Amino acid sequence: MPDAVAFSVRAAWQQELAQAIRDPLQLGQLLDLPETWVQQHAGARELFPMMVTRHFVNLMTRGDCDDPLLRQVMPSADEYLERDGFVVDPLQEQNNEHPGxxxxxxxxxxxxxxxxxxxxxxxxxxxxxxxxxxxxxxxxxxxxxxxxxxxxxxxxxxxxxxxxxxxxxxxxxxxxxxxxxxxxxxxxxxxxxxxxxxxxxxxxxxxxxxxxxxxxxxxxxxxxxxxxxxxxxxxxxxxxxxxxxxxxxxxxxxxxxxxxxxxxxxxxxxxxxxxxxxxxxxxxxxxxxxxxxxxxxxxxxxxxxxxxxxxxxxxxxxxxxxxxxxxxxxxxxxxxx
Ligand code: SF4
Known part of the structure:
Protein backbone atom coordinates (compact mmCIF):
# COMPACT_ATOMS: atom_id res chain seq x y z
CA MET A 1 0.00 0.00 0.00
CA PRO A 2 2.46 2.68 -1.15
CA ASP A 3 -0.07 5.52 -1.04
CA ALA A 4 -1.00 4.81 2.57
CA VAL A 5 2.68 4.66 3.53
CA ALA A 6 3.42 7.92 1.71
CA PHE A 7 0.47 9.62 3.37
CA SER A 8 1.59 8.58 6.84
CA VAL A 9 5.15 9.87 6.18
CA ARG A 10 3.80 13.23 4.96
CA ALA A 11 1.51 13.47 7.92
CA ALA A 12 4.46 12.87 10.25
CA TRP A 13 6.40 15.94 9.20
CA GLN A 14 3.29 18.08 8.99
CA GLN A 15 2.23 17.03 12.48
CA GLU A 16 5.71 17.75 13.82
CA LEU A 17 5.56 21.18 12.22
CA ALA A 18 2.26 21.90 13.93
CA GLN A 19 4.05 21.38 17.27
CA ALA A 20 6.59 24.16 16.56
CA ILE A 21 7.31 26.53 19.44
CA ARG A 22 6.46 30.18 18.89
CA ASP A 23 6.68 31.61 22.40
CA PRO A 24 10.12 32.57 23.81
CA LEU A 25 8.87 31.98 27.36
CA GLN A 26 7.91 28.39 26.48
CA LEU A 27 11.28 27.89 24.83
CA GLY A 28 12.99 29.23 27.95
CA GLN A 29 11.08 26.78 30.13
CA LEU A 30 11.89 23.82 27.91
CA LEU A 31 15.60 24.66 28.05
CA ASP A 32 15.78 25.75 31.72
CA LEU A 33 16.97 29.22 30.76
CA PRO A 34 17.00 32.00 33.38
CA GLU A 35 13.62 33.71 33.28
CA THR A 36 15.09 37.21 33.61
CA TRP A 37 17.31 36.58 30.58
CA VAL A 38 14.38 35.33 28.52
CA GLN A 39 12.23 38.33 29.56
CA GLN A 40 15.03 40.67 28.58
CA HIS A 41 15.01 39.38 24.97
CA ALA A 42 11.52 38.01 24.34
CA GLY A 43 10.07 41.36 23.21
CA ALA A 44 12.13 41.29 20.01
CA ARG A 45 9.72 38.77 18.57
CA GLU A 46 7.62 41.82 17.64
CA LEU A 47 10.31 42.56 15.02
CA PHE A 48 10.16 39.03 13.54
CA PRO A 49 8.05 36.20 14.96
CA MET A 50 9.80 33.37 16.75
CA MET A 51 9.37 29.83 15.46
CA VAL A 52 11.43 26.70 16.05
CA THR A 53 10.69 22.99 15.74
CA ARG A 54 10.98 20.65 18.72
CA HIS A 55 13.56 18.57 16.86
CA PHE A 56 15.85 21.63 16.63
CA VAL A 57 15.25 22.49 20.30
CA ASN A 58 16.21 18.95 21.28
CA LEU A 59 19.64 19.57 19.75
CA MET A 60 20.30 22.49 22.12
CA THR A 61 22.05 22.30 25.50
CA ARG A 62 19.77 22.94 28.44
CA GLY A 63 20.63 25.96 30.57
CA ASP A 64 23.04 27.43 27.98
CA CYS A 65 22.00 30.92 26.86
CA ASP A 66 24.93 30.91 24.42
CA ASP A 67 24.00 27.67 22.71
CA PRO A 68 24.81 28.19 18.99
CA LEU A 69 21.47 26.77 17.84
CA LEU A 70 19.49 28.77 20.38
CA ARG A 71 21.25 31.94 19.26
CA GLN A 72 19.91 31.43 15.73
CA VAL A 73 16.24 31.34 16.79
CA MET A 74 15.85 33.19 20.10
CA PRO A 75 14.74 36.82 19.70
CA SER A 76 17.42 39.20 20.97
CA ALA A 77 17.36 42.75 22.30
CA ASP A 78 20.30 43.34 19.92
CA GLU A 79 17.81 43.26 17.05
CA TYR A 80 16.81 46.82 17.99
CA LEU A 81 20.35 48.07 17.23
CA GLU A 82 20.51 50.45 14.27
CA ARG A 83 23.65 50.12 12.21
CA ASP A 84 24.61 51.91 8.98
CA GLY A 85 24.13 49.76 5.92
CA PHE A 86 21.73 47.28 7.54
CA VAL A 87 18.48 47.65 5.64
CA VAL A 88 15.09 46.02 5.12
CA ASP A 89 15.81 44.67 1.63
CA PRO A 90 19.59 44.09 1.39
CA LEU A 91 19.44 42.25 -1.93
CA GLN A 92 16.83 44.57 -3.51
CA GLU A 93 14.41 41.75 -4.22
CA GLN A 94 11.14 43.30 -3.22
CA ASN A 95 10.25 45.24 -6.36
CA ASN A 96 10.85 42.64 -9.00
CA GLU A 97 8.91 42.41 -12.24
CA HIS A 98 7.17 39.08 -11.52
CA PRO A 99 6.18 38.69 -7.84
CA GLY A 100 7.22 35.22 -6.64
S1 SF4 B 1 17.22 31.54 6.66
FE1 SF4 B 1 15.27 32.57 6.29
S2 SF4 B 1 14.38 31.52 4.53
FE2 SF4 B 1 15.97 30.17 5.39
S3 SF4 B 1 14.90 28.83 6.86
FE3 SF4 B 1 15.72 30.56 8.01
S4 SF4 B 1 14.01 32.03 8.07
FE4 SF4 B 1 13.55 30.56 6.42
Missing amino acids: ILHKYKSRVLVILRGGCAINCRYCFRRHFPYAEHHFGSEQRRQLLDLVRQDTAINEVILSGGDPLLATDTQLERLLSELESVPQLRRVRIHSRLPVVLPSRLTQQLAKRLEQSRLQSILVLHANHPNEVATELAQGLELWARHGITLLNQSVLLRGVNDDVEVLSDLSEKLFAAKVLPYYLHQLDAVKGASHFAVTDAVALTIAEGLRTALPGFLVPRLVREIAGEPSKTPLELSRC
Missing part, protein backbone atom coordinates in the same frame (compact mmCIF):
# COMPACT_ATOMS: atom_id res chain seq x y z
CA ILE A 101 9.78 34.84 -9.44
CA LEU A 102 13.33 36.24 -9.28
CA HIS A 103 15.36 36.19 -12.48
CA LYS A 104 18.64 37.43 -11.02
CA TYR A 105 21.06 35.23 -12.95
CA LYS A 106 21.09 34.64 -16.73
CA SER A 107 20.77 30.85 -16.81
CA ARG A 108 18.78 30.37 -13.59
CA VAL A 109 15.41 31.49 -12.37
CA LEU A 110 14.44 31.43 -8.70
CA VAL A 111 10.93 30.78 -7.47
CA ILE A 112 9.61 31.85 -4.05
CA LEU A 113 7.57 28.67 -3.87
CA ARG A 114 6.45 29.00 -0.27
CA GLY A 115 6.41 32.07 1.96
CA GLY A 116 6.75 30.32 5.28
CA CYS A 117 9.53 28.35 6.93
CA ALA A 118 9.67 25.69 9.62
CA ILE A 119 12.04 27.89 11.61
CA ASN A 120 12.54 31.64 11.75
CA CYS A 121 16.27 32.34 11.68
CA ARG A 122 16.99 35.68 13.30
CA TYR A 123 19.69 36.52 10.72
CA CYS A 124 17.45 35.78 7.72
CA PHE A 125 17.98 38.23 4.83
CA ARG A 126 14.30 37.84 3.96
CA ARG A 127 13.04 38.55 7.48
CA HIS A 128 11.22 41.64 6.16
CA PHE A 129 10.20 40.11 2.83
CA PRO A 130 6.51 40.71 2.01
CA TYR A 131 5.72 37.09 1.26
CA ALA A 132 2.00 37.81 1.06
CA GLU A 133 2.69 39.90 -2.07
CA HIS A 134 4.81 37.15 -3.60
CA HIS A 135 2.44 34.23 -3.28
CA PHE A 136 3.25 31.52 -5.84
CA GLY A 137 -0.16 30.47 -7.09
CA SER A 138 -1.47 29.16 -10.40
CA GLU A 139 -0.94 32.54 -12.12
CA GLN A 140 2.71 32.65 -11.00
CA ARG A 141 3.19 29.05 -12.14
CA ARG A 142 1.89 30.01 -15.58
CA GLN A 143 4.24 33.03 -15.64
CA LEU A 144 7.18 30.85 -14.65
CA LEU A 145 6.48 28.35 -17.42
CA ASP A 146 6.02 31.17 -19.96
CA LEU A 147 9.31 32.72 -18.84
CA VAL A 148 11.37 29.53 -19.11
CA ARG A 149 9.78 28.58 -22.43
CA GLN A 150 10.53 32.00 -23.93
CA ASP A 151 14.03 32.48 -22.51
CA THR A 152 16.05 29.53 -23.73
CA ALA A 153 19.11 30.77 -21.80
CA ILE A 154 17.41 29.48 -18.62
CA ASN A 155 18.49 25.91 -17.95
CA GLU A 156 17.90 25.65 -14.21
CA VAL A 157 14.99 26.39 -11.89
CA ILE A 158 15.76 27.07 -8.23
CA LEU A 159 13.00 26.40 -5.73
CA SER A 160 13.41 28.75 -2.78
CA GLY A 161 11.29 30.57 -0.24
CA GLY A 162 10.57 30.78 2.59
CA ASP A 163 11.12 27.08 2.34
CA PRO A 164 10.06 25.19 -0.81
CA LEU A 165 9.87 21.87 1.04
CA LEU A 166 6.83 23.22 2.88
CA ALA A 167 5.01 22.35 -0.34
CA THR A 168 3.63 18.83 -0.22
CA ASP A 169 5.17 16.03 -2.25
CA THR A 170 2.13 16.08 -4.54
CA GLN A 171 2.50 19.81 -5.21
CA LEU A 172 6.21 19.43 -5.90
CA GLU A 173 5.63 16.45 -8.19
CA ARG A 174 3.11 18.45 -10.23
CA LEU A 175 5.50 21.38 -10.66
CA LEU A 176 8.31 19.00 -11.57
CA SER A 177 6.17 17.41 -14.29
CA GLU A 178 5.50 20.86 -15.77
CA LEU A 179 9.18 21.79 -15.70
CA GLU A 180 10.13 18.49 -17.34
CA SER A 181 8.06 19.52 -20.36
CA VAL A 182 10.41 22.46 -21.10
CA PRO A 183 13.10 21.02 -23.39
CA GLN A 184 16.08 23.21 -22.51
CA LEU A 185 15.77 22.83 -18.74
CA ARG A 186 18.50 20.61 -17.29
CA ARG A 187 18.26 20.94 -13.54
CA VAL A 188 15.97 21.67 -10.64
CA ARG A 189 17.58 22.86 -7.45
CA ILE A 190 15.86 22.90 -4.06
CA HIS A 191 17.22 25.28 -1.40
CA SER A 192 15.94 24.21 1.98
CA ARG A 193 16.66 24.39 5.69
CA LEU A 194 13.63 22.26 6.44
CA PRO A 195 15.42 18.87 6.63
CA VAL A 196 17.74 20.32 9.29
CA VAL A 197 14.84 21.23 11.54
CA LEU A 198 12.45 18.44 10.45
CA PRO A 199 14.48 15.51 9.08
CA SER A 200 11.29 13.52 8.43
CA ARG A 201 10.67 15.88 5.51
CA LEU A 202 13.21 13.90 3.46
CA THR A 203 10.54 11.50 2.27
CA GLN A 204 11.29 8.50 0.12
CA GLN A 205 8.32 9.37 -2.12
CA LEU A 206 9.86 12.68 -3.15
CA ALA A 207 13.33 11.19 -3.49
CA LYS A 208 11.98 8.51 -5.84
CA ARG A 209 10.13 11.06 -7.97
CA LEU A 210 13.25 13.22 -8.28
CA GLU A 211 15.28 10.15 -9.21
CA GLN A 212 12.83 9.31 -12.01
CA SER A 213 12.92 12.83 -13.46
CA ARG A 214 14.81 13.60 -16.65
CA LEU A 215 16.00 16.76 -14.81
CA GLN A 216 19.01 16.44 -12.56
CA SER A 217 18.07 17.33 -9.03
CA ILE A 218 20.12 19.07 -6.38
CA LEU A 219 19.27 19.69 -2.75
CA VAL A 220 21.14 22.61 -1.24
CA LEU A 221 20.84 22.18 2.48
CA HIS A 222 21.29 25.07 4.89
CA ALA A 223 23.16 23.97 8.02
CA ASN A 224 25.34 26.34 10.00
CA HIS A 225 26.70 24.31 12.90
CA PRO A 226 27.81 20.68 13.38
CA ASN A 227 25.26 20.21 16.17
CA GLU A 228 22.56 20.59 13.50
CA VAL A 229 23.69 17.42 11.70
CA ALA A 230 21.73 15.00 13.84
CA THR A 231 21.52 11.24 13.29
CA GLU A 232 18.00 11.51 11.82
CA LEU A 233 19.17 14.14 9.33
CA ALA A 234 22.20 12.09 8.30
CA GLN A 235 19.95 9.06 7.70
CA GLY A 236 17.53 11.08 5.56
CA LEU A 237 20.37 12.58 3.53
CA GLU A 238 21.92 9.18 2.89
CA LEU A 239 18.52 7.98 1.65
CA TRP A 240 18.29 10.90 -0.80
CA ALA A 241 21.88 10.34 -1.90
CA ARG A 242 21.03 6.71 -2.69
CA HIS A 243 18.32 8.05 -5.02
CA GLY A 244 20.95 9.96 -6.97
CA ILE A 245 20.21 13.46 -5.67
CA THR A 246 23.24 15.73 -5.49
CA LEU A 247 23.59 17.09 -1.96
CA LEU A 248 25.30 20.41 -1.21
CA ASN A 249 25.32 22.67 1.83
CA GLN A 250 25.48 26.40 2.30
CA SER A 251 26.09 28.14 5.61
CA VAL A 252 25.98 31.71 6.80
CA LEU A 253 28.96 32.93 8.80
CA LEU A 254 27.47 34.08 12.11
CA ARG A 255 29.17 35.72 15.07
CA GLY A 256 28.73 33.63 18.20
CA VAL A 257 27.48 30.63 16.20
CA ASN A 258 30.10 29.35 13.77
CA ASP A 259 32.83 32.02 13.47
CA ASP A 260 35.45 29.46 14.37
CA VAL A 261 37.72 27.22 12.27
CA GLU A 262 37.21 24.16 14.45
CA VAL A 263 33.40 24.48 14.39
CA LEU A 264 33.25 24.91 10.61
CA SER A 265 35.76 22.08 10.04
CA ASP A 266 33.62 19.81 12.17
CA LEU A 267 30.54 20.88 10.17
CA SER A 268 32.23 20.01 6.85
CA GLU A 269 33.33 16.62 8.17
CA LYS A 270 29.89 15.73 9.52
CA LEU A 271 28.19 16.83 6.31
CA PHE A 272 30.55 14.81 4.15
CA ALA A 273 29.95 11.74 6.31
CA ALA A 274 26.26 12.23 5.42
CA LYS A 275 27.12 12.50 1.66
CA VAL A 276 26.87 16.31 1.52
CA LEU A 277 29.52 18.56 0.00
CA PRO A 278 30.09 22.03 1.49
CA TYR A 279 29.26 24.61 -1.17
CA TYR A 280 29.11 28.20 0.08
CA LEU A 281 29.98 30.02 3.28
CA HIS A 282 28.09 33.29 3.00
CA GLN A 283 29.00 36.57 4.55
CA LEU A 284 25.87 37.84 6.31
CA ASP A 285 23.51 39.87 4.16
CA ALA A 286 23.17 43.26 5.82
CA VAL A 287 19.55 42.97 6.90
CA LYS A 288 18.09 45.31 9.50
CA GLY A 289 17.90 43.58 12.90
CA ALA A 290 20.76 41.15 12.36
CA SER A 291 23.86 43.33 12.70
CA HIS A 292 24.92 41.54 15.91
CA PHE A 293 25.61 38.43 13.80
CA ALA A 294 28.06 40.23 11.50
CA VAL A 295 31.65 39.03 11.19
CA THR A 296 34.17 41.47 9.72
CA ASP A 297 35.68 40.64 6.34
CA ALA A 298 39.14 40.46 7.92
CA VAL A 299 38.00 37.82 10.42
CA ALA A 300 36.05 35.95 7.72
CA LEU A 301 39.14 35.74 5.50
CA THR A 302 41.26 34.51 8.42
CA ILE A 303 38.68 31.78 9.11
CA ALA A 304 38.68 30.81 5.41
CA GLU A 305 42.47 30.54 5.49
CA GLY A 306 42.22 28.35 8.59
CA LEU A 307 39.72 26.07 6.83
CA ARG A 308 42.03 25.68 3.84
CA THR A 309 44.76 24.52 6.21
CA ALA A 310 42.55 22.24 8.29
CA LEU A 311 40.57 20.50 5.52
CA PRO A 312 41.10 18.88 2.13
CA GLY A 313 40.11 21.27 -0.65
CA PHE A 314 36.84 19.49 -1.45
CA LEU A 315 35.57 20.14 2.09
CA VAL A 316 36.28 23.90 2.06
CA PRO A 317 33.17 25.97 1.24
CA ARG A 318 33.65 29.04 -0.95
CA LEU A 319 33.50 32.24 1.09
CA VAL A 320 31.21 34.59 -0.82
CA ARG A 321 29.05 37.65 -0.52
CA GLU A 322 25.90 38.35 -2.47
CA ILE A 323 25.86 41.86 -3.89
CA ALA A 324 22.54 43.19 -5.19
CA GLY A 325 22.55 43.44 -8.97
CA GLU A 326 25.72 41.38 -9.49
CA PRO A 327 25.38 38.52 -12.01
CA SER A 328 26.83 35.93 -9.59
CA LYS A 329 28.00 35.49 -6.00
CA THR A 330 31.24 37.39 -5.33
CA PRO A 331 34.23 35.68 -3.69
CA LEU A 332 35.05 37.68 -0.57
CA GLU A 333 38.60 38.41 -1.70
CA LEU A 334 37.11 40.38 -4.63
CA SER A 335 34.38 42.18 -2.71
CA ARG A 336 36.49 44.07 -0.16
CA CYS A 337 36.45 47.83 -0.33
